[in-house]
Structures are given as C-alpha cells and as structure tokens.
Amino acid sequence: MRLSARLIISWLYFAAVIAACAAEEDKETADALRRASDVVLKARKASDLDALLIELHLLAAGPARFRSGNPERESAVNRLHDAARFLQQWQNYLWAVEGEKFDNGIRILTDLAQTEQSPLDVPRSEILSRTRRLEGEDKAQADNYAAPILQSIHSLDDLPQGTDATEIAPGL
Secondary structure (H helix, E strand, C coil): CHHHHHHHHHHHHHHHHHHHHHHHHHHHHHHHHHHHHHHHCCCCCHHHHHHHHHHHHHHHCCCHHHCCCCHHHHHHHHHHHHHHHHHHHHHHHHHHHHCCCHHHHHHHHHHHHCCCCCCCCCCHHHHHHHHHHHHHHHHHHHHHHHHHHHHCCCCHHHHHHHHHHHHHCCCC
16 A cells, blocks of 8 residues: 555656646747747847747757657647748848848748748738838849949940840849
8 A cells, every 4th residue: 555655646746747847848938939029020130040040949859758648748849840940931031131132032021921820920011011121122233233234225236235234144
C-alpha cells in the first residue's frame, strides 16, 4: 500500500512539473509572438529581424518532451512556424527594398496580402499601403532609367541606340 501511495504521489508531482513547464513554454511563446508583432512593422532593415527569427525557430524546435500528444503544444509550435515564415517573407521584402529591387518587394507584399490571417496580426491594409508606396518608387526608378534614353532619341536613326540602351539598363 505504501508503494502505491508513493507511486501516486510521484506521478502527481511529475504531472505538476510537466504542467508548470508547459505553462512556462506557453508564456515564452506568447511573449515571443507579441514581440514579433511589435517589431515587424518597426523594422527598417532586414537585419532588424534576425534575432527574432532565431528566437522563434529555437522556441519551435524546443524540447520534444511536451510535443507528443499535446494538442496545445502542437498548436503553439504551428503558430511559431507560421510567424517565422511570415517574418522571413517580411525580411525578404525589406531586403528587396534595401537593394532597390522594388518589383521583388511588390511581389512579396502581394503574396503576403493574399494570406487569410497574418500570424503576427499585421493589417492587410498596411501591407497594401506598402505595396502602393513601392509601386510609386518602382515607377520613379523606371522613369529615372528611361528619361535619359528617351532624351537621346531625336530621329529614327537614334532609335537602335535607344533600344540597345534599354536592354542594358537594369529594371526596364
């Protein structure tokens, strides 16, 4: 009888420890997702998101002891993976803007705008607004490349040189 009581007490203690660890993991996950939501729109450079991406990946790849058969843990891991994927895409967008590859940035933002729900609660209107802003910069960039070429064309004889220059100019 004493052995049974000890086993029951040990099992209850073990269950309490597991529950406490799981609660701590849930808090860490919620805190990381909250920080990611706060940082994503404030980031100006792709490197601004590096530390956060590493943190999300580490949390998602955390100890497997709570993973098997625990639907709450699986849900948290899925949220972390979704948030990390979104952050990677956002980082790609920032990288494109840094490199003045506005067409790539527009494509990335358009893809992000198609998702039903942003895992970091970034409003779709914010994504669309940034897309519109990039479209303006992309047009200005194309105008900057095209204006000197068009100004150099004065007759039909100048047309082949202008055509050659458009093939050389990046972004056109």
